[in-house]
Amino acid sequence: MHVVDHLKGSPSEGKRNVLVESARLARGNIQDLAELKVGEFDAVIFPGGFGVAKNLCSWAVEGKNCTVNDLVKSTLEAFHNAKKPIGLCCISPVLAAKVFPGCEVTVGYSKNVDGRFPDAETAAAIEELGCKHICKDVNEAHIDSANKIVTTCAFMCKAPLHQIFDGIGTMVAEVLKLA
Incomplete structure (x- = not known):
């Protein structure tokens, strides 16, 4: 976009x-995602941000009715089918919500607590997709053990950078534990 x-x-x-x-x-x-060989990796982690919401999927424009880029979707499915962990932060948990109905993810809180979660409606959209949104603070991660999906809210929360860093670090550490 x-x-x-x-x-x-x-x-x-x-x-x-x-x-x-x-x-x-x-x-x-x-390297291009099209060249990725799942067998050569123990896990996959997708960052978040506008790039995810505008280029890896169409969430920024279409919300819960978005489509996921074919390569992104096939990559997620390949790691999931291989029972390898998937890490997602910031807005990227919506990718899992679109690709894996019934999964559990977090994008922070479902209410704009103290003005810290201005995009709290994303949690409701995730629920409308048939997934379970788990409320977590910025320094925490949620682990969907059944699907090996680890998520954290990162910049979906207005917080100091060191707290966002801690949450992403927690997500990465949990992904590595599952690998």
Whole structure:
């Protein structure tokens, strides 16, 4: 979709390439998701953010009626079928809600507690998709043991960066325990 100027909080001109941006952020060797071989990995973790809501699926525009990118969906299904853990943070738990009906995920709280969860309606949309939303604070993760899905709310909560960091760290640690 469009590029967002996060300094101004509004769309900006230009286009970005997901692979180029991934390489910039990861500072290293990345490859196209189409080349992923599930057998070579113990787990998969999807970050969140506008990129997920606009490019990996259409949640930003269509909400619970969104579609999930075919490669993303097949990757999630392949890890799930191989009984390998899946980690999802920020908005990316909606990917699991769309792909795995009945799963359990968290995007924080289902109510805007103290103004910290401005996107709390996402929890209700997850429930409407037939999944169970588990309320968790920013420094926590939820483990859906049956599906080997670990989620944390990250930037779905307005919190200090160190608390978001702690929650993502907890999610990663739990994914590694399941691997």
